[in-house]
Amino acid sequence: MDIKNISTENKEKTIGRYLITAALPYANGLKHIGHLAGAYLPADIYVRYLKAQKRDVVFVCGSDEHGTAIPIQAMKEGTTAQAIIDKYHPIIEQNFKDLGIAFDFYHRTSAELHHETSQEFFTMLNDNGDLEVKESEQYYDEATSTFLADRYIKGTCPVCANDNAFGDQCEKCGSTLSPDMLINPVSTLSGNSPIKKATKHWYLPLDRHEDFLREWILKEHKDDWRTSVVGQCKSWIDGGLQARAVTRDLDWGIKVPLKDEGGKVLYVWFDAPIGYISATKQWALNNDKDWKPYWYAPDTKLVHFVGKDNIVFHCIIFPVMLKLHGNILPTNVPANEFMNLEGDKMSTSRGWSIEMDDYINDWIKKEPIDGKEIGGESMADVLRYYLTQIAPETKDSEFTWKGFQDANNSELVNIFGNFVNRTFVLMHKLCKSKVPPFHNDIIDNTDKQLIIDIKQGTDKITSLLEGYKFRDALFEVIDLARKGNKYMQDKEPWMVAKRETVDGVLSVDGQKSIDNSLHLCLQLTANLAILIHPFLPFTAGKLCKMLKVVEKMLEWQNVGRIDLLKVGYSLREPQLLFRKIENEEIEAQLTKLKDKALAVNTQKESKKVEDIKVEETKALEPVAAEIVFDDFAKIDLRVGTIVEAEKVPKADKLLKLSVDLGFETRTIVSGIALHFAPEDIIGKQVTVVVNLAPRKMRGIESNGMILMAEDTAGKLHFINPEGGVNNGAGVK
């Protein structure tokens, strides 16, 4: 299929239907408000807008429940992987509901239908010869009869000598590793040393599709995708695309649908995005619809909402899969950057985050005080408001509780809520609680200007929403309320009432002037209800009730009209849309955040101490399996002297050393910068492994490894001969 034809077709044809997806949340824990702001909220706003436009839209999402992290977490918690996902899937689903994220269907990847869909996908690609099969040697645990995925192997880090490095990375020094690089690898399942065994794996050869990706992303979408998205993709493509393993040796996941491949599952990155397809299928089944046009028809507009860490999956890998499978490609991937929190990166594991669940409990489900309602759905809208207002659409942004309070108090309460409230109060006082008529004979420039502002404002908001600029669109909605306040100030109906009342009777002209100003303010309120609806759905619902109109009024075709409310219609008593947030509430949240982070970190510290203790007792016993002398003799150890030392730029932990080994001077990169200042170690004698395969770190080739001893305090010490010997002396 020629991709070029499809997309030009797309531009010319009208859009038949939309399929909107939001990144699948990983079901290993609670999700925080950064996740919400990054993907789910913008997706929901867009979907609500499209639905108001009466377009054919399906919005799908679901829990991502495979991958190694879940069984590992289960192991830590002494439970099963199934129990973990069964715990988090319903919580996450409910959290989204409470915050007004209205998926048409929220699926889960452990569902039977998803397994079938993913297997069919794999089979088709495999049958068409679109996958490559490679055999390689991998670590295998004989005790449990399983191949060990990266995170199931621990060992000594070749860079910093940390004993608890994982097969993919050392958490201590941050080096990226592969299982082969670990010294003394140990299976985390049994504690045994694993053996090497040949295993077969399927790969998706991305390199075959480089030309297609360059054409599709870097040329066709150069201008209509966000610059950061195109930039990331370019960086990936220029970095050289490589074949990516599609299968893994693991027992948690979707079985590879081939005979004789019992212990293999599909790699989680492969099955997760297919979750969008299976969710669409399940939605269709439940609603008696046909799912196929959403994934095959060229007039379908597919939009993926994700965070920036997901760009490559949704712009490079998944599109390649879709293309090979004969599906349509995404029209856009409006990825957001990250949202920081009170000056630091958000992180659940470090306790520096606000979980959606926390917010719901602390604000939405807050009990009334003295019979006064202070929680409720409108608090969900407050969060939606602030997160949209600071959405990291073009660069990282920052959530602060002070900012949250300011946005609520000065914009939602003082500008938007207050405009609606004063309009209602005045209407009840001066217009007998009815929508007053509009007298065309006394229309003035102020009235005309407001009508123009409503029309222009709504057009602007519509085009901003079409262009995924939700932050700007929301600003324009508030700005319209601001214009309403100004209009009211200019017309000052309360003054007219005073001025034109003689002997307790209001003049006819006075009443006509008041009628006009409140008529327009009420029509503007109705427009605001429609415009705010995608952003603040609960508030829009409340407004409908106050205006005594059905929700059908919220359809986008009504926007910009100034005849939405019928003259003479009697309206309800006003109800406050938002409440002020007090300083004490904000301080309480700040304290809570700091306490949580502190608690998590102390827990971690004590765990570290425990780990060290375990190591100490371990050290008394043989650490590794017995080796014969020949094995030891393979390691060539020499004494050398550090002659030069400098910090490696842009690396916190690395020092670049020149070591005189007598027969030559070598460059060695060592992860010791946190322990030693470069100038202090020049001239020191050290022991070096000289026949270790060279390895590049930060672009510098390291030819050897300095031996270090680590004490219980975690401090590093050089291992050097007493008294000093000649450089190049062998160590036996």
Added chain:
RNA sequence: CGCGAGGUAGAGCAGCGGUAGCUCGUCGGGCUCAUAACCCGAAGGUCAGAGGUUCGAACCCUCUCCUCGCAACCA
């Protein structure tokens, strides 16, 4: 030279070739229908730095400095 994004009033951000703009905050005034709300006005910036292109640069080009991300979990 690893790559990408960014550095603009006290804070948070927009503008991306033609008199520096918005929101919050601060100060002064007006108004009182409204959730001590609303409206008007003012102060506050050599647009990170240095070169260059141009009649003209925050904006385009080059270099330098700084921040964040790609790079545990994680949108």
